[in-house]
Amino acid sequence: MTKNGTSGPKARARARQKRDGNKYTVALRSGSSPGESSSSASLQSEADRSPRAFRLGDLLTECTTFPATPIEDYDDHLTFGFQSKVLGCVIPFETVLSLAGALAREGLGAELAVEAVTSRSVVVTPVDAWPERLEMSLFGGWTTPLCPIPHCSGRSIQFGSIDRCHAHLVSCDVPTLVRMAKDWGQAHRDRLDADPARLGGSRQSEILVKAAVLQGASQEVTQVLLLTLFEDEDLIEEYIWDEAEAMAMRHAIDRERLRLRGIALEEARRIRKTANGCLACGKALVFISDTPAYPPPFCSSSCASSQ
Ligand SMILES: [Zn+2]
Ligand SMILES: [Zn+2]
Numbered sequence: 001m002t003k004n005g006t007s008g009p010k011a012r013a014r015a016r017q018k019r020d021g022n023k024y025t026v027a028l029r030s031g032s033s034p035g036e037s038s039s040s041a042s043l044q045s046e047a048d049r050s051p052r053a054f055r056l057g058d059l060l061t062e063c064t065t066f067p068a069t070p071i072e073d074y075d076d077h078l079t080f081g082f083q084s085k086v087l088g089c090v091i092p093f094e095t096v097l098s099l100a101g102a103l104a105r106e107g108l109g110a111e112l113a114v115e116a117v118t119s120r121s122v123v124v125t126p127v128d129a130w131p132e133r134l135e136m137s138l139f140g141g142w143t144t145p146l147c148p149i150p151h152c153s154g155r156s157i158q159f160g161s162i163d164r165c166h167a168h169l170v171s172c173d174v175p176t177l178v179r180m181a182k183d184w185g186q187a188h189r190d191r192l193d194a195d196p197a198r199l200g201g202s203r204q205s206e207i208l209v210k211a212a213v214l215q216g217a218s219q220e221v222t223q224v225l226l227l228t229l230f231e232d233e234d235l236i237e238e239y240i241w242d243e244a245e246a247m248a249m250r251h252a253i254d255r256e257r258l259r260l261r262g263i264a265l266e267e268a269r270r271i272r273k274t275a276n277g278c279l280a281c282g283k284a285l286v287f288i289s290d291t292p293a294y295p296p297p298f299c300s301s302s303c304a305s306s307q
Pocket of ligand 2: 278279280281282283298299300303
């Protein structure tokens with residue numbers, strides 16, 4: 001099989017794109033389904049136009065029983081998948097298996113709805129209150145968690161703990177940031193066997209503290225991170241009997257506290273530099289030597305709470 005010329009996979013892919021260019025670029029909430037022509041769309045009943053809901057088990061049954069069909073991506077890579085009735089499009093076997101992996105804890109009965117179908121992927125969401133959104137590739141054989149804010153195409157920063165994208169993390173309220181710090185800190189500690197030498201210095205704790213600065217809560221989030229990642233400093237002697245190990249734990253906590261404090265201060269100063277005076281009273285914002293316990297674009301906590 002040649003990859004070039006008018007009959008090669010690339011040419012066929014281009015022809016297919018030209019022919020069906022818009023067929024997947026359809027959000028199901030707008031009322032039409034992928035793969036249908038405009039004439040057949042008018043024949044669809046109202047019931048068919050509602051977002052598809054399905055159980056994970058139904059999709060896996062299709063995956064294991066439906067005939068294989070080749071799928072070419074835009075770079076001529078070939079993979080195999082099947083024409084899914086529940087999703088309404090051709091999907092690679094690997095993509096469905098990766099979705100099953102992501103939902104392993106939920107089981108085959110997990111109910112999902114198709115939120116949108118694009119030319120490259122399908123976004124599925126839980127029917128119940130489960131707060132995840134997952135993007136399934138139509139070519140690449142992967143499923144990846146998306147930010148849970150409806151219709152956001154940003155990816156989760158960390159699946160299972162810091163689930164927002166970078167843009168939506170900064171608009172989280174303090175309780176949400178605290179919850180994320182606890183969830184991430186606990187998972188990170190478990191992953192690294194609570195080894196104090198490796199628990200500090202992570203990019204995720206930096207991202208969380210920076211997001212907290214804007215809410216005036218960097219000290220609170222830093223404290224939650226330190227408590228979750230390491231031991232409670234007041235109780236170190238009770239938990240760690242070996243003097244050298246206790247000292248290593250104290251050093252690790254101090255080092256991480258210093259690092260996060262520096263990051264928070266730098267972020268608070270950066271925010272103040274970009275603000276043209278206090279957002280409430282307009283007074284010039286002074287240079288700070290510590291992160292304020294209120295949002296840095298304000299000159300005082302009373303100005304911040306007046307907004
Ligand atoms: Zn987002
Ligand atoms: Zn002010």
